[in-house]
Amino acid sequence: MFTVISFMLGGVVIGALLRKRDCSWTSKAITVLIWLLLFLLGVEVGGNTKIIAALPVLGLDALAISVASILGSCVCAWLLWRYIQKRRKA
Amino acid sequence: MKGSLIIVGFFILGIAAGLSGMVPESIIDGDLTFYALCALLLCVGIGIGSDRNIVTKFKSLDVRMALLPLGTALGTFAGSLVVSFILSGRSPLDCLAVGSGFGYYSLSSIFITEYKGAELGTIALLANIIREMVTLLLSPVLAKVFGPLAPISSGGVTSMDTTLPIIMASSGEQYSAVSIFHGFILDFSIPFLVTFWCTL
Numbered sequence: 001m002f003t004v005i006s007f008m009l010g011g012v013v014i015g016a017l018l019r020k021r022d023c024s025w026t027s028k029a030i031t032v033l034i035w036l037l038l039f040l041l042g043v044e045v046g047g048n049t050k051i052i053a054a055l056p057v058l059g060l061d062a063l064a065i066s067v068a069s070i071l072g073s074c075v076c077a078w079l080l081w082r083y084i085q086k087r088r089k090a
Numbered sequence: 091m092k093g094s095l096i097i098v099g100f101f102i103l104g105i106a107a108g109l110s111g112m113v114p115e116s117i118i119d120g121d122l123t124f125y126a127l128c129a130l131l132l133c134v135g136i137g138i139g140s141d142r143n144i145v146t147k148f149k150s151l152d153v154r155m156a157l158l159p160l161g162t163a164l165g166t167f168a169g170s171l172v173v174s175f176i177l178s179g180r181s182p183l184d185c186l187a188v189g190s191g192f193g194y195y196s197l198s199s200i201f202i203t204e205y206k207g208a209e210l211g212t213i214a215l216l217a218n219i220i221r222e223m224v225t226l227l228l229s230p231v232l233a234k235v236f237g238p239l240a241p242i243s244s245g246g247v248t249s250m251d252t253t254l255p256i257i258m259a260s261s262g263e264q265y266s267a268v269s270i271f272h273g274f275i276l277d278f279s280i281p282f283l284v285t286f287w288c289t290l
Contacts (some may be wrong), residue, residue, distance in 0.1 A: 004204075005131070011132040033130040033225040034197075038097055039101070040122065040235075041215070043107050051209050064177055064215075065177075072165035074240040075245065
């Protein structure tokens, strides 16, 4: 499971070593790989009748989680903002 | 925007292919997904490691602003945790993993599918798409109610690219450095956090 993360860390090292070269190809490669992986995810979802049937419920779950996450983040952002304001005034 | 639509388009294309039964089982069950995922993370890492400008951009930031990614993460976790008690089918860890996508719907859904299956992966995809869309649509409102740092927090990872323009319009151009820094830190942390919640 940690193999995947080690690929990212390995990439960071390679990238740092390649700083003098042009690494702009990475964004195109990332885009294409994401297309492939999302396609495969779609195939898996499409072939799974249980998920297809549950899609409305999954959508509601997703909405609930995202709204709760956004609210939580905004409240923390607000608190941090207040804290920074106070320090500035003092 | 166009990029996001194309990515979602591939997902829908995949669903159509899966529904039609055209794709041979061997492709789905095989290791193609795992190899593609490793290649993806390798490229993400190279992209991060080779960026010469990143460090200089960040040196100009107010130190306390640098706490924002932490605030976003903690707020997201708190929200996800609370909502998991309301959602009957989802465990707290499931919701925390989904929330840890911070708007990066492609990477988070791919990771979560690998660890926990396509159902939660689909929820992660939808939830993080919603997060990006809400930020794009409601940034002005969020800035008025919760202050100028809120649209950045709401955007999560996307604050460094897709939602950066709307954040600068809603909060002010002076927040561009914080926004990019914020997105960058979260981007880097997503593989760790998602893995953490999925393997607990």
